[in-house]
Amino acid sequence: MSTSRSDKKKKEMATHHTIFMDGEQEDGMRVYVTRDTANQALQAIIQVHFEKTIEKKRQVDLQKKELWRLFMIFYLILAIILTGVMLSTRIKCRQSWPPVALCALAHMIFYVAMAQTLRAVNGFKYQRRCHKLTLALATEKLKALRANPSHSISEEDFEVHYQEPHDEYLNKFQRRWALFCVFLGATFVVTGAGILTTLCI
Secondary structure: OHHHHHHHHHHHHHHHOOEEEEOOOOOOOEEEEEHHHHHHHHHHHHHHHHHHHHHHHHHHHHHHHHHHHHHHHHHHHHHHHHHHHHHOOOOOHHHOHHHHHHHHHHHHHHHHHHHHHHHHHHHHHHHHHHHHHHHHHHHHHHHHHHHOOOOEEEHHHHOOOOOOOOHHHHHHHHHHHHHHHHHHHHHHHHHHHHHHHHHHO
C-alpha cells in the first residue's frame, strides 16, 4: 500500500512540474513548464503580494493614528504653556526665556517623534507601492497565461520580478518632508511670538 501511494505522488508531481528544455535558442536554453505549474506559480505570487499589500496598509493606518496622537499631545503641551503664561502675573518680559525654552524643547521632542513616525509611514507606503506594482504585473501575466492555448509555457512568460516605483514617487515623499519642516518652523515662530507678545504687553 505504501509503495503504491508513493508511486501515485511521484506521478502527480511529474505531471504538475514537468520541465522541458529547448536548446535551439541562440541565447541559451529556455525552460518550459506545464500550464498547471505556471498557473500555480502565478497564483502563489498574487496571493503573497496581495497579503503583503493589506499588511502594509494596516501598518500605515497604525502609524497615522500614532501621528494624530503625537499632534494632540504636542498641541496640548503648547496650550498648557500658553495658558500658564497668560494667567501668570509674576513673569515679566525679561523673564520670557523659560516658557520659550519649554516651547523649543517641546518642538524638538515633537520633531524627533514625528520624524521617526513619518519615516516609518513613508517606508510602509513605499513597500506597499512595490507590492501593488508586482501584484499588477503578476495579474497581467496570469491573464495572458489563461489566454494562451499552449500546453507548455516558457519560464520567461510567467516569471515575475519585484517591482519598484519610479523616482517621481520618491520625490513626492521629499515634498511632504519639506512641507512638514516648513510647518514645524512656522508653528515654532508663531508660538514663540505669541509668548513674547503676551509677556511684553
